[in-house]
Amino acid sequence: MPFALHLLGLAVFAMGTSEFMLSGLGPDIAHDLGVSIPAAGSLTSAFAVGMVIGAPLMAMLSLRWSRRHALLIFLLTFLAVHVVGAVTTSYGVLLVTRVIGALANAGFLAVALVTATGMVEPNAKGRATSALLGGVTIACVAGVPGGALLGQLWGWRAAFWAVAIVSLPAVVAILRAVPSGGGARTSARRELRALREPRLLVILLLGALVNGATFCTFTYLAPLLTEVAGLESAWVPALLALFGLGSFAGVTISGRLADVRPVPLLVAGGVALLAGWALFALTAGNPVVAGAFVFVQGTLSFAVGATLISRVLYAATAAPTLAGGLATAAFNVGGAIGPWAGGVAIGAGLGFRAPLWVSALLVALALATAGVAHGVRRRTANEREEVPTPTL
Known part of the structure; x- marks a missing residue:
């Protein structure tokens, strides 16, 4: 993998x-x-809404620019709003910076996905995607606890300064490694036409469902571990980090298999993910088993999720930028729907095991959707083969 790709992962x-x-x-x-x-x-919440809305809108806006130009605009905007957030004394200003930061984040990730895949061979999109998404998993392992630690030592503003500083090497990487004319400009109409492919829409739906399952449980992992598994609250950060380690292992697995054996990985991973959520729900009262499932489900969730993102890029080679934006939006839709559904289940009095069952249900819906789509595709192919060829 090119070194510049890893610096994009740092951003x-x-x-x-x-x-x-x-x-x-x-x-x-x-x-x-x-x-x-x-x-x-x-x-x-403002950041999440900005990610969902901003991903396709910013991707469409970026079609007017070269990839280098787009990446710099989005990253420098992201950096600047964190500097503003670090110095402001106004809640309203901070709220606005979160929305703008989310828009910049969404646009950057959409363009970075297509830029990363453009740095490697055409058949290595899965490896490039996994290298880029490794940044998200490392954020779960080190970034979030590190931000909390900075907040405890020097106040919450220190975390905002740290995010701005960590973004700087990626600015240098873009200036040095991404060609000034990188990426041909295409029209929004042409890319939108390419997005009508039913297979692409199915993959986006699968991504939303799988990511919804992931963050449904992740959001309520702390009360699940303390109230159901009976662990002391001091164990929660360590287990959250364990989930992050699992997610890193998952994107690593995806990077090795997504380009060469994507279907077996998605099928076997999806079935294992469904079984894992159900078994986790049944055994959540055992702290040792619960800890093991935290790692296993983190691994499976990100192995399947990262592979689905790479399949979006394979399915929409004629619309790579908008496909990256829609993939970002779909996964953030899942990240919003999953916690909401888990919260509804808890609010209905079903207890803190309920999000695990909701996660299992969402993965089951994903597998059912994939099965129906596969059946329709095979039936359509058979019907086409049965149409007699006109003879002269």
């Missing part, structure tokens, strides 16, 4: 850290800016 690491780090900084932000904790929590 993705900074962005992933920014997206998730407020979970550990909310109380300090609320106290410092004189707002309620729910108001501080809405900063995370």
Whole structure:
């Protein structure tokens, strides 16, 4: 893998850290800016909404620019709003910076996906995608706990400064390694026409469902471990990091197999993921088994999820930028729907095991959708073969 690709992954690491780090900084932000904790929590929601809306919109906007130009604009905007966020004393300004930062994050990831795959051979999209998404998994392992630690030592603003500083090497990488004319400009109409492919739409739906299952449980992992598994709260950060290690293992597996054996990986991984969520729900009361499933499900979730992102790029070679934007949006839709569905289940009095069953249901829906789509595709192919060829 080109070294510049790993530096793009560093920018993705900074962005992933920014997206998730407020979970550990909310109380300090609320106290410092004189707002309620729910108001501080809405900063995370604002980022998520910006990611969902911004991914396709920013990808479409970037079609006017070269990839180098687009990456620099998005990354420098992301960097600048974190500097503003680090110095502001206004909650309103901080909220606006979170939305703008999410838009820049979404646009950067959409363009970075197609740029990364353009740096490697045409049959190595899975490896490039996994190298880039490794930044997200490292953010789960080190970035989010690191941001929380900085907040404890020097205040929440230090975490914002750290995200801005970590983004700087990627700026240098883009200037040095991405050609100034990188990526041919294409029209939005031409790319939109290429996105009508039913196979692509199915893959996007599968990605949303699988990611929804992942973040349904991940969001409520802390109360699951303390209330159901009976672990002390001091164990929660370590197990969250274990989930992150599993996710890193998952994208590594995807990088090795997504280009050469994607279908076996998706089928076997999907079935194992469904079985894992169900078994996790049944055995969640055992802390040792629960800890093992945290790692296993993190691995399976990201192995399947990263492979689905690479399949989006393979399925939409005529619309790579918008495909990257839609992949980003689909996975963030899953990241919003999953926690919402898990919260509904908990609110209905089903207990903290409920998100595990919701995760199993979402993966089951993904497998059923894939099965129906495969059946329709085979039937259509058979019908085409049965149409008699006109003879002269």
